[in-house]
Amino acid sequence: MLNNLxxxxxxxxxxxxxxxxxxxxxGLFLSQLLQRNAEQEITSEAQLLMETMQSVRTYTxxxxxxxxxxxxxxxxxxxxxxxxxxxxRQVFEYLRKRESADNGEKPYEYFYYKEATLNPTNVRxxxxxxxxxxxxxxxxxEATGQVTGFRDDLGVRLxxxxxxxxxxxESCLRCHSTPEAAPKSQLISYGDQxxxxxxxxxxxxxxxxxxxxxxxxxQARQLQLSVxxxxxxxxxxxxxxxxxxxxxxxxxxxxKMSTWAQRVxxxxxxxxxxxxSKDEIxxxxxxxNRLKVSLDMAMNMLNSPQNPPxxxx
Numbered sequence: 001m002l003n004n005l006x007x008x009x010x011x012x013x014x015x016x017x018x019x020x021x022x023x024x025x026x027g028l029f030l031s032q033l034l035q036r037n038a039e040q041e042i043t044s045e046a047q048l049l050m051e052t053m054q055s056v057r058t059y060t061x062x063x064x065x066x067x068x069x070x071x072x073x074x075x076x077x078x079x080x081x082x083x084x085x086x087x088x089r090q091v092f093e094y095l096r097k098r099e100s101a102d103n104g105e106k107p108y109e110y111f112y113y114k115e116a117t118l119n120p121t122n123v124r125x126x127x128x129x130x131x132x133x134x135x136x137x138x139x140x141x142e143a144t145g146q147v148t149g150f151r152d153d154l155g156v157r158l159x160x161x162x163x164x165x166x167x168x169x170e171s172c173l174r175c176h177s178t179p180e181a182a183p184k185s186q187l188i189s190y191g192d193q194x195x196x197x198x199x200x201x202x203x204x205x206x207x208x209x210x211x212x213x214x215x216x217x218x219q220a221r222q223l224q225l226s227v228x229x230x231x232x233x234x235x236x237x238x239x240x241x242x243x244x245x246x247x248x249x250x251x252x253x254x255x256k257m258s259t260w261a262q263r264v265x266x267x268x269x270x271x272x273x274x275x276x277s278k279d280e281i282x283x284x285x286x287x288x289n290r291l292k293v294s295l296d297m298a299m300n301m302l303n304s305p306q307n308p309p310x311x312x313x
Contacts, residue, residue, distance in 0.1 A: 006251075007246075007250070007251055007254075008243065008246055008247065008251055011242075011243075011246060012239070012243070015239060015242070019235050022231075023228065023231060023232075026227075026228070026231065027224070027228055030224050030227060030228070031224055034220040034221075034223060034224055035217075035220065037220065038213075038216045038217050038219075038220040039159075041216055042159045042211055042213050042216050043148065043159070043161070045211050046148075046159060046160070046161040046209050046210075046211045047161060049092075049111065049113070049209045049211065050161050050163065050207070050209045053088040053091070053092060053113055053207070053209065054088075054207075056084070056087055056088040056091050057084035057085065057087065057088050058084070059087075060081070060082070060083070060084040060087040060088070061084045064081060064082060064087065065082045065084075068081065068082045069082060072183035072184075072185050072186070073183055073184060073185070075185045076185060076188060077185060077188070077189055078183065078185040078186045078188065078189035078190065079185065080122075083175075085115040085125065086122070088113065088115070089113060089114070089115065089125075092111075092112075092113035095108050095111070096108050096109055096111055096112075110156050110158070110211075110212040111209075111210065111211050111212070112153075112158070112208075112209070112210040113208070113209050113210075114131070114208050115165060115205055115206075115207050115208075116128070116131035116132070116134070116135065116205050116206050116208055117135075117165065117195075117204055117205035118132060118135055118204060118205060119194065119195060119196075119197065119198070119204065120194060120195055120205070121175065121176070121186070121190050121194055121195030122190065122195075123194065125205070127205065127206070130151060131206060131208065134147060134162050134206045134208070135164075135203065135204075135205055135206045138164040138203045138206060139203045145163075146161060146162065146163055147161075147162040147163075147206075148160065148161050148162070150213060151210070153210070156212055156214060157212065157213045157214040157217070158210040158211065158212060158213060159210065159211050159212075159213040160208055160209065160210040160211075161208070161209045161210075162206045162207065162208045163206065163207045163208075164203045164205075164206060164207075165203065165204055165205040165206060165207050166201065166202070166203050166204075167198055167199065167200055167201060167202050167204060168200075168201065170200060172198070173198060173199075173200065175195070176195055176196055176197075176198035176204075177196065177197075177198060178196055178197075179192035179196055182196070249277075249279075249281065250281060253275060253281045253285075254281070256273075257273060257284065257285065257288060260273045260288070261288065264292055264295070272289045272292065273285050273288055273289055273292075
């Protein structure tokens with residue numbers, strides 16, 4: 001197929017083939033690299049939020065709860081601010097509702113935090129089927145430490161980080177062992193049916209942070225397309241420059257040589273072919289000129305009168 005094409009077309013086909021191979025390899029490598037970077041960015045963001053919520057829990061447990069614990073027996077309404085999980089959830093909800101000062105949008109609207117529990121005191125902490133499966137993995141030791149992954153919620157792609165909630169302090173059992181041991185205000189607010197029967201060292205739930213992943217991955221794809229677009233533009237510019245160079249330095253001189261050689265073959269060209277460069281094209285031009293000189297000498301010898309024969313002795 002290439003044998004039927006001209007030199008310029010052959011070079012363009014070869015360059016285009018090489019470019020497509022480079023684009024395919026670069027696109028695959030770039031896709032994997034950007035995917036990995038996007039996952040690292042999302043993971044770091046989720047981990048930061050998780051650590052922040054854990055700090056809120058610690059502050060509530062060590063600073064707020066001791067100050068308000070005595071009022072749990074005297075107050076009619078249960079003081080939810082003494083519960084570390086409640087404080088963390090409320091702080092996160094304020095973050096979700098926060099509006100940007102620039103455009104009034106809510107940048108954290110699709111971020112979620114929940115301490116999903118199989119048997120919670122507050123029904124809003126009840127684990128949904130997906131969260132319950134995560135908790136069961138922790139309880140059955142199918143997953144140790146932290147669990148991460150992706151899930152879809154209301155059409156939004158989310159990346160989640162989950163840590164097991166394990167009862168490690170006996171003080172936690174005051175509100176969750178039996179109704180008799182629980183503060184009276186807790187029973188008044190939540191009743192005596194939910195959130196009891198917990199045991200020491202038992203995994204009762206999962207602390208989960210979910211962050212939107214679609215935007216980060218879309219940005220990664222846009223960056224990939226931008227890079228590939230830049231490569232395409234660069235290739236087209238390079239191809240144009242290369243074609244211009246080939247036409248001026250190789251193809252056009254070869255075409256002129258071909259025309260000149262045809263004129264020489266018919267005896268129409270009397271002057272030498274002039275080419276100033278000293279590259280391979282210039283060497284070829286010099287060779288053609290020498291060939292013309294040799295051809296002229298041979299033609300002159302053929303056209304000169306024959307020498308008279310020697311007289312017989």
